[in-house]
Amino acid sequence: MFDSNSEQIEPKSTSLICMCRIMPQLQAMRFAVAEINGDSDILPNVTLGFQAYDSCNVLHLVLKGALQVVTGYDRIIPNYRCAGDVSLSSMIGPSVSTHSILVSHILRLYSYPLISHYATSPLLSNKREFPSFFRTVPSDIFQSKGLADLVLHLGWTWVGLLAVDTDYGQQGIHLVQQEIVNAGACVAFSENIVTSRPDRNAPHIVKVMKASTAKVVVIFANSVDLIPILEEMVKHNITRILIASDAWSTSTMASLKTFSAHLVGTIGIALNSGTIPGLREFLNTIHPSMTLGRYWIRIFWEMAFSCKFIDDKNQTGYLGNSLKECSGSENLASVQNVYTDVSNLRTTYSVYTAVHAVTKALEDLKNCKYPQGSCPDIWNFQPWQVILLLYQLDNNLFLYFDKNGDPPAVYDIVNWQLSPNGGMQHVKVGSYDMTAPPGQVFTINASAIIWTSAERKVPISVCSQSCPLGFWKAARKGEPVCCFQCVPCPQGEITNQTDSFTCIKCPWDKWPNSEKTTCLPKSVEYLSYEDPLGTILASTSVISSLVPVAILKIFIKFKTTPIVKANNYSLSCLLLVSLSFCFLCSLVFIGYPQHVNCLLRQVTFGMVFAVCVSCILAKTIMVVFAFMATKPGSNLKKWTNPRVSYVMVFICSLLQFILCITWLSIASPYPEQNIETQPRLIIIQCNEGSPTAFWCMLGYLGLLATISFVVAFLARRLPDSFNEAKFITFSMLSFLSVWVSFIPASVSAQGKYTVAMEIFAILASSWALVVCMFANKCFIILFRPNMNSRDQLIKKGRGTLG
Known part of the structure; x- marks a missing residue:
């Protein structure tokens, strides 16, 4: 039995195409049988025969033909075979897979093997359901x-998915959808071609597309x-x-120029192609006068040569005034169509292979290669015995069946391209x-691969454009994973792939770099001497430290003058020395923060400024004592001794010293790499260890300065000869203003600017003390110099120094 996969297309322009697809497959069976019967080495003394039945792809005709072939007679007689001699x-x-499923169930009752040349449904691989089914095409x-x-x-x-609503299409x-989704791709839409409707639901499908x-x-x-x-x-x-399945990937509708513009660039999977030597010559031998298949040949002949046979009913079902009479002498070799093209045989080769597979099984049976022991007679065998032999086909044969009755899965990948003559051709561009x-x-x-005329490279079909480097894919709520938005990487993160x-x-x-594609080493930041800001502050510190030294030299040179004596010469010298160190202590804050630097810089700053402010406090109190001692009956004269001022400086400085030692003992400062303040930088800084201790040290300086300010402010109206209090008031006011700011x-400052800010405060407060305390003197x-005399100092109402 041979069942063509004819395509009953309604438009008359496609009728020839349908017939051209049937004819090569029918003739391939004839050729294979003739080839085997003509070879004395294959089944000698045995002649193969066949019966062809055209079901027109109609299910009830398929069933009728199968039962008729089993009966061996024109009438269908269930459970009986009339042709007992054959x-x-x-x-x-x-x-068609659906038809094969039905026929397989029926033939299973009779244990007849069924070999399909085109049914690809995965269901047919189930050997429990279909033990007698084989096929020469791979499973879907x-x-x-x-x-x-x-x-x-x-x-x-x-991608979109479109499938016919049959077992073949739906399964x-x-x-396909499972494989695509499992690989991370997405399905834009999935629609069915409804075969029960004349328009196949085309308007809706195209609207969705x-x-x-x-x-x-x-x-x-x-x-x-x-x-x-x-x-x-x-x-x-x-x-x-369009991505084509094997059912239409090499379809002859490619010759319909109506669809050329829409089919160019189509790519699909096709059954593995093969060649049959001698088939071209054999096909050209058919003639309308032949008895075997005469009806089909005359239909094909009329279509191929656009003619009709006068002595017969017009077989094609349509007439035209332009049709000529078929003479039968037309040259079939001159016709260029699908029928005569044997360069890439697919379904036709599958039919040819099926015939040879059965022949090989029969040959094994004749040669007694039966696997169940005793050999059956080639003239009297049971069909189930052929089934067993089909499973035993040698793997070295050009075809073999696996345990599921399936052949090896080998496909060609074909691309639909325009040929030089304007027709369509299927070009092999790969394999699977x-x-x-x-x-x-x-x-x-x-x-x-040649795509459409508008596309010169692989077309792009994505829901969202690819995210570049430096971005990541954020899914859109309620949409497939392929639909996303590209979001820049957060701070401190990169992507190095799309x-x-x-x-x-x-x-x-x-x-990350500016594009957020790679990680670069962070810049290291600290206030260095090479930094312009560090250079300026260091230079200012050194130069500023020379000013108190210069004033000290002036005081030493003029120490015998009244104005110097009146201002407690020794205490003034100590104050000037401490002020010089105040300027120089800022240098400890500049440079790479080493462990020693971190230990010393705040302590040095705290101690030097404690001595400085203690001197000023001592001067302030000494002014008050000096005034009080001049009052009648006062016994405070002993407190005006210079040693008292030294003791006061020592005690005030000692308290600061104790505080600093405690700080270093409990939670000493240490260098650290700060990446939190400015994530783009590694800030090398000194961790103060205990912020509480730092602010206590600074608060103690503020306390000394506040006491000096209050005392000096209260003593600002003392007689002029003793009135240095007004300058102390201004100096302490400036000092406190700087450190409060x-x-x-x-x-608010960050990184090296925090250090620079503290250095600036040190320099500003030191300069405030130098200017307010010593500029006027x-x-x-x-x-x-005329004002630097004893007479001038004891004058009343003079707002000098006292």
């Missing part, structure tokens, strides 16, 4: 995986059911990259071979 070895066909399981691999290999992550497209952003559509259908969809696409001028070694299963030559789902956090000592400034000593 053994029925097997049946070849049907081509492999095709579906191949289609998914093809889509993913070309970078398409947003196949379901497997037009609304979708997917540029690629995988179609699991046959060409007959696809034509209404293509017609609707032409009507609405919609073009998409499950028998190949790992890494070579899927091969494709992308450069050989379409990253997450960002990579840089190591603690590195920071330092508190919010230090909190030096001016008098150097430029107004």
Whole structure:
């Protein structure tokens, strides 16, 4: 039995195409049988025969033909075979999976093997359900995986799915969808071609395609059911990259120029092609006068040569005034159509292979290679015995069946391209071979693919454009994973590949570049001498420290003068020395923070300023004591001794010293790498160890300065000869103002600027003390010597120094 996979297409322009597809397969069976019968080495003294039955792909005719062949008679007689003298070895066909399922269930009752040349449903691989079914084409399981691999290999992550509503289409497209989704791609839409409707639901399908952003559509259908969809696409001028299943990947509808613009660039998986030597010559020998298949040949002849046989009823079902009479002398070799093209045989080769597979099983039976022991008689065998031999076919044969009755899964990847003469051709651009070694299963030559006229490179079909480096894919709520938005990486993170789902956090000592594509070493920041700011502050500190030294020299030179004597010469010298060190202590804050630097800088600053402010406090109190001692009956004269002032300086400084030693003992400062303040930088700084101790030290200085300010302010109206209190008031006011301003400034500053701020406060407060305490005295000593006399100092009402 032979069942053609004819395509009953309604439009008359496609009728020739249908017949051209039937004829090569029918003739391939004739050729294979003739070839075997003509070879004395194959089944000698045995003649193969066959019976062909055209079901027209109609289910009830398929069933009728199968039962008729089993009966061996024109009438169907269940459970009985009339042609008892001829053994029925097997049946070849049907081509449709649904039909094969039905026929297989029936033939299972009779244990007849059924070999399909085109049925690809995965259900037929179930040997419990279909123990007598074989096929010469791979299961759709492999095709579906191949289609998914093809889509993913070309970078398409947003595709539409279209399938005919039959077992073939629904099972196949379901497997494709599974493979695509499992690989991380997405399905934009999935629609069915409704075979029960004349328009195949084409208007709705094309409307969905037009609304979708997917540029690629995988179609699991046959060409007959696809034509209404293509017609609707032409009507609405919609073009998409179509991915074809094997049922239409090499369809002859490519010759219909109506669809050329919409089919160029189509790529799909096709049954592995093969060649049959001598078939071309054999096909050209058919003639309308032949008895075998005369009805089909005359139909084909009328269509091929656009003529009709006058002596017979017009077989094609249509007439035209332009038709000429068929003479029978037309030269078939001159016809260029699908029938005469034997360069890449696929379904035809599958039929040819099926005949040879049955022949090999019969040959094994004749040669007594039966696996169950005793050998059956070649003239009297049971069909189930052939089934066993079909499973035993040698793997070195050009065809063999696995345990599921399936052949090796080998496909060609074909691309639809325009030929030089304007026709359509199927060009092989790759292969999908499950028998190949790992890494070579899927091969494709992308450069050989020709896309649509508008596309010169692989088209892009994605829901969202690829995220560049430095961005990560954030899913859109309620949408597939392929639909996303590109979000810049958060601070401190990068992506070094496109379409990253997450960002990579840089190591603690590195920071992203501006594009957030790589991590670069962080810049190290500290107030160095090479830094312009550090250079300026260091230079200012050194130069400023010379000013108290210069004043000290002036005081030493003029120590015998009244103005110097009146201002407690010894205490003034100590104050000037401490002020010089106040300027110089800022140098400890500049440079790379070493452990020793961190230990000494705040302590040095605290001690030097404690001595300085203690001297001023002592001077202030001594002024008050001196005034009080001049009052009648006062016994405070003993407190005006200079030693008292030294004791006061010592005690005040000692308290600061004790505080600093306690600080260093309990929580001493240490160097640290700060990456929190400015994440882009590594700030090398000194951790004060105990912020409480630092602010206590600074608060103690503020306490001494406040006491000096209060005492001096209260003593500002004392007689002029003793009135240095007004200058102390201004100096302490300036000192306190600087350090009160330092508190919010230090909190707001970051990195090296925090250190610079403290240095500035040190220099500013030191200069305030120098200017307020000694500027007026030096001016008098150097430029107004006439005022530097005892008479001048004891004058009443003179606002000098006292």
